[in-house]
Amino acid sequence: MNSIEIRHIVFDIGKVLIHYDPQLPFSRIIPDEAERQWFFANVCTHEWNIEQDRGRSWAEAEALLIRDHPDREEHIRAFRRHWHEMVPHAYGETVTIMENLIAAGRDVTMLTNFASDTFREAQQRFPFLKLPRGVTVSGDVRLIKPDVAIYRTHAEAFDLEPAATLFIDDSVANVEGARAAGWHAVHFTDAHRLRSDLASYGIEPAPLAASGMASAGGSSARPS
Numbered sequence: 001m002n003s004i005e006i007r008h009i010v011f012d013i014g015k016v017l018i019h020y021d022p023q024l025p026f027s028r029i030i031p032d033e034a035e036r037q038w039f040f041a042n043v044c045t046h047e048w049n050i051e052q053d054r055g056r057s058w059a060e061a062e063a064l065l066i067r068d069h070p071d072r073e074e075h076i077r078a079f080r081r082h083w084h085e086m087v088p089h090a091y092g093e094t095v096t097i098m099e100n101l102i103a104a105g106r107d108v109t110m111l112t113n114f115a116s117d118t119f120r121e122a123q124q125r126f127p128f129l130k131l132p133r134g135v136t137v138s139g140d141v142r143l144i145k146p147d148v149a150i151y152r153t154h155a156e157a158f159d160l161e162p163a164a165t166l167f168i169d170d171s172v173a174n175v176e177g178a179r180a181a182g183w184h185a186v187h188f189t190d191a192h193r194l195r196s197d198l199a200s201y202g203i204e205p206a207p208l209a210a211s212g213m214a215s216a217g218g219s220s221a222r223p224s
Helices: 023-029 033-042 046-054 058-068 070-081 090-104 114-124 148-157 171-181 191-200
Strands: 008-011 105-113 135-137 167-168 184-187
Touching: 023 033, 033 191, 046 114, 058 070, 070 167, 090 105, 090 191, 105 148, 114 135, 135 148, 148 171, 171 184, 171 191, 184 191
Parallel strands: 008 105, 008 167, 105 135, 167 184
Antiparallel strands: none
16 A cells, blocks of 8 residues: 555546547537548647637637638537537546545545536536536636646645645546646546555545446446
8 A cells, every 4th residue: 555645636527527529429410430530630630629628719719720621610610519419428436436535525626628618517517526625627727737837726726735636537648747746646547446546545435336327417327
């Protein structure tokens, strides 16, 4: 067991607490797989989308793409219009771990790359996102992981001691960013691995509820 005392636990959100996949609505909007993959590689790219996480407005983001791809206007606007379909459910087992940590009196916050408006929408759909002590949203502070500055901003905002902080993220790059900021960090792959990682730091959340996948605001239904 690790002898380090962890007093603060910080959760990422996307692909840790809630599912995210832009392919979900676009498999219907652009049925042809080759065309759909071209669209994500050349139009609504990851690099384009991450700028909304950095604080750029959707109106500006759409205008930039429509200028260069006027024939794709409807598909470009569909990205924000159908965003809710990209986040269809929560990871019930991970949510249970977080809820149990909070119930046990652990200091839990969240740090996420998320556009400001879609994060507020997610909070309404998934009420457990309001349970932690607070959250740093990249779109609000105009910084994104893995920039060390966003970890420092979060630590200052919530009075976290970096050496006593444990971060949980599905991205290896973001995990390394946290470590560069002086935090401890674990790479999230699934809830059972997370329980093992927490135990290595002497943190034992209560036993998991029935295995499953929570729908928006709901309880577990299918394996995550």
